[in-house]
Amino acid sequence: MEVKRIEIMDTTLRDGEQTSSVSFSASEKLTIAKLLLEELKVDRIEIASARVSQGELQAVKDVTAWAKESNYLNAVEVLTFVDKGISINWMLEAGAKVQNLLTKGSLNHLTHQLKKTPNQHFTEIKENIIQATEHGIETNIYLEDWSNGMRNSKAYVFEFLEFLSTQPVKRVMLPDTLGVLTPEESFNFVKEIKDKYPSLHFDFHAHNDYDLGVANVMAGLKAGADGLHLTINGMGERAGNAPMASTIAVINDFMPEVKIGVNETFLYTISKLIETFSGFMIPANKPVVGANVFTQTAGIHADGDNKNNLYFSDLMPERFGRTRKYALGKSSGKANIQKNLQELGLQLDGEDLKKVTQRIIELGDKKQVVTKEDLPYIISDVLDRSYEEKVKVNAYVLTHAMGLKPTTTVSLTINDEVFEESAHGDGQFDAFMNAIKSVFKQKQLKLPKLVDYAVRIPPGSNSDALCETIITWKSAEKEFKTRGLDSDQTVSAIKATEKMMNIVVS
CATH class of the missing domain: 3.30.160.340 (Double Stranded RNA Binding Domain)
Structure with a gap:
């Protein structure tokens, strides 16, 4: 059996940050970016939208400066727009080298939002790609509302793909923007496109409005998708994106024809850290990373586990850096802090470590013991202080x-x-x-x-x-x-x- 290597792109810092009331500080974005690439080992990360704010520009500068030094710059991507070069100039100032250009993947969006013809849109896209190439920027293309495009204006989608097949585009990205696809449609649409353009790289980008995100991702992979877009804890607009942890578990356990590079043992650690940074709580029953998913409550389950592990499955907690629990119920110094951070899989630069150390000392005066489990909360509290104290x-x-x-x-x-x-x-x-x-x-x-x-x-x-x-x-x-x-x-x-x-x- 031929095994296919699939790219995993994490978009927690861009699409995930569009979760209502969520905003990451520059320090938090840098910390998360490092962990995603160095510890979780995703292939790429999408970290921001161009032109959003000065704070966003500074956050991207911080990430690209680190990425350049650490040889990850080509894995850092920014959402851009067809805007006569404004986004390109923003990227140049930010030091980013890969743009994910947002274009219209349905005739409905093109006609009623942009009020342009396909040829006008394609001409502007071509001009953008030429300008990007001249400045050493690599281009991926988002086909916004692609899923409805395939349902209602398929001829336009294929006209668009025919045009893109002539352009120096590295990846074509197929988003189910409104989360409306079924697994059957996801398979059929991706397969139809991949069969016609086998040499193009296609990413599949699922949303979870009908709770079908993981199922649609699985169908897209079976149809030949070359990459996936996921977010930690399924963060994103409305019901969110396809969640990283569940998708990785499904691929590893049910899709031997697919190979990925993600380190699943780090999934729980980064999920908890991003929960703390974002304030976006993980439901207790969320697969893989929820508080209760490896907790047995019923006595019969505990008894069965003692008798040849009767209630165990391949979804073992140790795979994700967790342990199984049995609920009872009705049914320091800098070096020491660094050691605890290592056990949690976290890294801080010298200045942030100094701030965290000082905060722990302050808390230690009030609370006799500061535990390892307290650390993500303390880090979040310290890194959140990005304002001028007035x-x-x-x-x-x-x-x-x-x-x-x-x-x-x-x-x-x-x-x-x-x-x-x-x-x-x-x-x-x-x-x-x-x-x-x-x-x-x-x-x-x-x-x-x-x-x-x-x-x-x-x-x-x-x-x-x-x-x-x-x-x-x-x-x-x-x-x-x-x-x-x-x-x-x-x-x-x-x-x-x-x-x-x-x-x-x-």
Whole structure:
């Protein structure tokens, strides 16, 4: 049997970041990019969209600088647009060498969104490819809405592919943009294209709107797809993209005709780290990486496992760096920190390591033990501080007495001006927020609305665990999240609020 090598492209940092309310900082993007290429060993990563923001430009510069030094630059890709060279110039400034050019893969999108003819579109694409080539930039092509194109305007799709077959394009990327395909369609559409253009490299890009992402990927591979686009934890718009962990397990266990280079033992580690960085929680029952998927609860299962492993399958937890558990229920110094980071499969540069070490020392003063499981939370808290500190909570007193309303007195500095206010509330944090509102009213500043408040502790922790509070805020312009970390729940919420104030105060 001939075995085919398949490219795995991770798009967590681009398509995955389009998950509602998710935004990675430059430090987080660099850390994730390193782990994806060096530890998970995916073939390529898509890290950003061109022209988004100055912050995104800096993040891409950081990643490409590292990638160039580490010989990964050709594995780092950026989404670009047919925009008369604006995206190309952005890429040149960012130091990127591979563009994933977004084009129209359906006549419906071309006609009603761009209002252009196929020839006009193809001419502009050709001009873009020529300009990219002149600047040493490699081109891959996205056929946006390709799945609906194959359903409703197949003649246009093949006219487009005929044009692309004459161009210096390395990969043609076939996205099920709206996640509407069935496995049967995925197989038939990819096979029809691959049979007609066997020499072209085709990537398949699945979304999960009907929970068919992994099934469609499997069908696309059987039909001859040469590469896949996946995201960690299935992050992405709407219901997300085809998830990395499940797809890798399926390929390794059910598709011997396919070979991939992904290191499956690192899947759980990177899933948990990205959960922490993004605030996008992994469902407990998510295959491979969920908290419960290797936990047996029923006593009969534990008994069966003792008797010739009756409830075991090929999906063994050790493959993914995990261990099987049996639930009981109704049914330091820098060197030491580095060692713990290594056990988690994490790497930090000297400056970030210094910041994490200092944070651990601070937390150690309040919490006697900082565990290995706490580290992703601490790293997330430290690397999230990318703002200029214009607001500082200097001091506060929180009082809570039986029969009396909670009260807070807070001292706050805003742009070197100190304020002190007291307020009552329904709880200690509510009282704190009321005091803050009074200060902001004096400064004629507007606080965003609190729309969600989530608290979590590292798995397996006790009552003295570190507590991470993730608060979602909504202003007139945007919705965003801030995180706070402390052994006290109210204090962690106050720290998250302090970050919010630094973001909204200009």
